[in-house]
Amino acid sequence: MKRLTKGVLTLFFIMLFSSLALAEEAGEAIDKGDTAWMMVSTAFVMLMTPGLALFYAGMVRKKNVLGTIMHSFFILCLISVQWVLWGYTLAFGPDIGGIIGGLSYLGLVGVGQEPNGTIPHLVFMMFQGTFAIITVALITGAFAERIRFSTFIVFSLLWATIVYDPLCHWVWGGGWIGAMGALDFAGGTVVHISSGISALVAAIVIGKRKGYPDEAMPPHNLPMTVLGTALLWFGWFGFNAGSALAADGIAATAFVATNTATAAAALGWVFTEWVQRGKPTVLGAASGAVAGLVAITPAAGFVGPISSIVIGVGAGILCYMAVSLVKPLLGYDDSLDVFGIHGVGGTWGAIATGLFASVGAEGLFFGNPAQMVPQIVGVIATWILAGGATFVILKVLDGVMGLRVSEEEEVTGLDISQHGESGYSW
Numbered sequence: 001m002k003r004l005t006k007g008v009l010t011l012f013f014i015m016l017f018s019s020l021a022l023a024e025e026a027g028e029a030i031d032k033g034d035t036a037w038m039m040v041s042t043a044f045v046m047l048m049t050p051g052l053a054l055f056y057a058g059m060v061r062k063k064n065v066l067g068t069i070m071h072s073f074f075i076l077c078l079i080s081v082q083w084v085l086w087g088y089t090l091a092f093g094p095d096i097g098g099i100i101g102g103l104s105y106l107g108l109v110g111v112g113q114e115p116n117g118t119i120p121h122l123v124f125m126m127f128q129g130t131f132a133i134i135t136v137a138l139i140t141g142a143f144a145e146r147i148r149f150s151t152f153i154v155f156s157l158l159w160a161t162i163v164y165d166p167l168c169h170w171v172w173g174g175g176w177i178g179a180m181g182a183l184d185f186a187g188g189t190v191v192h193i194s195s196g197i198s199a200l201v202a203a204i205v206i207g208k209r210k211g212y213p214d215e216a217m218p219p220h221n222l223p224m225t226v227l228g229t230a231l232l233w234f235g236w237f238g239f240n241a242g243s244a245l246a247a248d249g250i251a252a253t254a255f256v257a258t259n260t261a262t263a264a265a266a267l268g269w270v271f272t273e274w275v276q277r278g279k280p281t282v283l284g285a286a287s288g289a290v291a292g293l294v295a296i297t298p299a300a301g302f303v304g305p306i307s308s309i310v311i312g313v314g315a316g317i318l319c320y321m322a323v324s325l326v327k328p329l330l331g332y333d334d335s336l337d338v339f340g341i342h343g344v345g346g347t348w349g350a351i352a353t354g355l356f357a358s359v360g361a362e363g364l365f366f367g368n369p370a371q372m373v374p375q376i377v378g379v380i381a382t383w384i385l386a387g388g389a390t391f392v393i394l395k396v397l398d399g400v401m402g403l404r405v406s407e408e409e410e411v412t413g414l415d416i417s418q419h420g421e422s423g424y425s426w
Contacts, residue, residue: 029115029118030113030115030118030119030120031118031119031246033247034117034118034119034245034246034247034248035118035119035120035123036247037242037246037247037251038119038123038124038127038242038245038246039123040238041127041237041238041239041241041242042123042126042127042130042238042242043238044234044235044236044237044238044239044242045127045130045131045134045235045238045239045242046076046130046133046235047231047234047235048130048134048231048232048235048236048238048239049072049073049075049076049130049133049134049137050072050073050076050231051227051228051229051230051231051232051234051235052072052134052137052138052228052232053068053069053071053072053073053137053228054069054224054225054227054228054231055225055228055229055231055232055286055290056068056069056071056072056140056141056144056228056336057069057221057224057225057228058219058220058221058222058223058224058225058226058227058228059141059219059220059225059283059335059336060144060145060219060220060335060336061145061217061220061413062220062221062423062424063412063413063414063415063416063422064144064145064413064414064415065220065221065415065423065424066414066415066419066421066422066423067144067145067149067413067414067415067418067419068140068144068145068414069423070149070418070419071137071140071144071152072137072140074153075133075136075137075140075156076133076137078153078156078157079129079132079133079136079156079160080129080133082132082157082160082161083125083128083129083132083133083160084107084108084129085106085107086103086106086107086161087129087132087160087161087164087165088105088108088111088125088128088129089101089102089103089104089105089106090161090165090166090169091128091132091164091165091166091168091169091172091173092105092125092128092168092169092172092173092174093105093106093169093173094174095169095173095174095175098170098174098175098176098179099166099169099170099175099176100165100166100169100175101165101169101173101174108122108125111125117245117246118245118246119245119246124245127242127245128168128172131168131187131190131191131239132160132164132165132168134191135160135164135187135190135191135194135195136156136159136160136164136195138191138192138195138196138199138338138342139159139195139198139199139202139338140152141199141334141335141336141337141338142198142199142200142202142203142334142335142336142338142339143202143203143206143335143403144335144336145209145335145410145413145414146206146207146209146210146335146404146405146410146414147206147403147404147405148401148402148403148404148405148418149414149418149419150401151397151401151402151403154397154401155393155394155397158393158397159198159389159390159393162389162393163194163198163385163386163389163390164190164194166385167189167190167194167382167385167386168190170381171184171189171190171378172184172190177189177374177377177378177381180374180377180378181371181374182374182375182377182378183298183299183302183353183354183357183361183363183371183374183375184298184350184353184378185240185243185254185297185298185299185300185301185302185353186239186240186242186243186254186297186298186300186301187239187243187297187298188294188295188297188298188299188346188349188350188353189298189346189350189378189379189382190382191297191346192294192297192342192343192345192346192349193342193343193346193347193350193379193382193383193386194382194385194386195338195342195343195386196338196339196341196342196343196344196345196346196347197339197343197382197383197386197387197390198386198387198390199334199338199339199342199343200332200334200338200339200343200387201386201387201390201391201394202390202394203332203333203334203335203338203339204332205391205394205395205398205403206394206403206404207333207404208332208333209333209335209410210407210410210411212333213328213331213333219283222282222283222286225283225286226282226286229286229289229290232289232290232293233262233289233293236258236262236293236297237255237258237259239258239297240254240255240257240258240296240297240300240301241254241255241258241300243300243301244301250301250359250360251301253300253301253303253304253359254300254301256305256308257296257299257300257301257303257304257305257307257308258293258296258300258308260296260305260308260309260312261292261293261295261296261308261309261311261312261315262289262292262293262296262312263289263292263312264292264308264309264310264311264312264313264316265288265289265291265292265293265295265312265313265315265316265319266285266286266288266289266292266316267288267312267313267316268288268292268312268313268314268315268316268317268320269284269285269287269288269291269316269317269319269320270284270285270288270316272316272317272320272321273320273324276324284320287319287320287323287337287341288315288316288319288320290341290345291315291316291318291319291320291341291345292311292312292315292316292345294315294319294341294342294345294346294349295311295312295314295315295319295345295346295348295349295352296308296311296312296315296349297346297349298346298349298350298352298353299311299349299352299353299356299357301359301360302353302356302357302358302359302360302361302363303353303356303357303358303359304358304359307356307358310352310356311348311349311352311356314348314352315345315348315349318344318345318348319340319341319344319345319348322337322339322340322341322343322344323337323340323341326340327339327340347379350375350378350379351372351375351376351379353375354371354372354374354375354376355372357371405417405418
């Protein structure tokens with residue numbers, strides 16, 4: 001009897017401690033440190049869109065400063081709602097044939113405080129939503145100073161749904177590009193190539209600004225652009241290091257790579273410009289920094305500091321050449337050089353990831369030449385989807401609503417003609 005009693009008590013305590021261990025393990029599924037870091041990173045990335053608004057607004061003429069700021073600010077509001085209603089489920093819902101996410105999360109049904117990795121599902125959703133927001137906002141630099149605001153709204157909504165959400169699923173949501181093994185740590189294809197190629201198509205379809213290129217159209221407020229650059233650089237730490245989805249060593253790797261490549265790219269752009277034009281410019285330094293941020297984005301968690309320098313310098317030189325040599329040669333009017341910086345920089349970064357990856361994955365220079373295949377396929381697929389869909393969307397909207405403001409409204413400026421207000425009172 002004593003043995004039986006002892007056995008029952010032993011079994012009871014084993015079951016009790018097992019239950020406590022399981023409960024403790026379940027409670028630790030959400031890590032407080034990771035959650036705190038991801039909420040801060042989400043706020044960092046959200047700040048990038050107002051930073052982009054200042055970066056772009058300083059480069060336009062003063063009669064279009066508010067119209068340009070309004071593009072980014074309005075997208076922050078518009079895509080925030082679109083992402084909650086249907087964007088998130090199309091990007092991260094259950095995979096359908098490697099092409100699109102299912103509708104299980106429509107209106108965020110089923111998305112709550114439950115773990116997604118080591119963070120609440122809602123935090124993961126919100127972090128990814130800030131990526132969708134800034135991607136759409138980036139395109140606006142291509143058609144600044146001449147697009148109708150009503151058409152811009154419809155274009156932004158359609159582009160986010162038809163281009164961004166499926167592409168995000170292809171790469172990060174369980175789709176075919178990610179399954180193929182393509183490396184895109186924080187959005188080289190998803191964010192920068194897609195927005196850059198779409199910007200090029202938009203600039204060509206919408207046409208040149210009145211007076212371009214014969215009329216001088218210098219930036220009206222470079223200090224504003226530099227402030228925007230600083231906010232972008234700051235926010236990009238959340239963009240890249242936050243993409244580790246944890247407060248860990250990979251986040252630290254991405255953090256260092258981001259700063260290093262950005263600085264190197266600014267130097268690369270400035271010294272190239274200095275050699276070619278005889279003087280280094282503030283606009284060149286700011287543009288080079290953004291080019292470095294773009295190029296390191298797909299590689300950030302996969303490369304060390306020395307590779308980051310090479311990627312950054314390459315981005316500064318290549319993007320400078322795209323803006324200063326290729327753009328005048330081809331004659332398109334990409335107002336704020338979205339293609340030259342994001343399209344070219346994103347393409348270089350995606351390919352460079354396949355060359356220099358050495359942390360958690362190996363690229364060509366570290367013994368794995370096969371990594372170049374999915375990298376190149378991912379780049380080509382992104383070019384085709386973004387370019388083709390953007391062309392169709394713009395052509396349809398041109399027939400239905402019209403893309404451009406009238407010539408009189410363009411001369412007056414979008415601040416007055418589209419919004420009835422002026423950025424400056426003097």
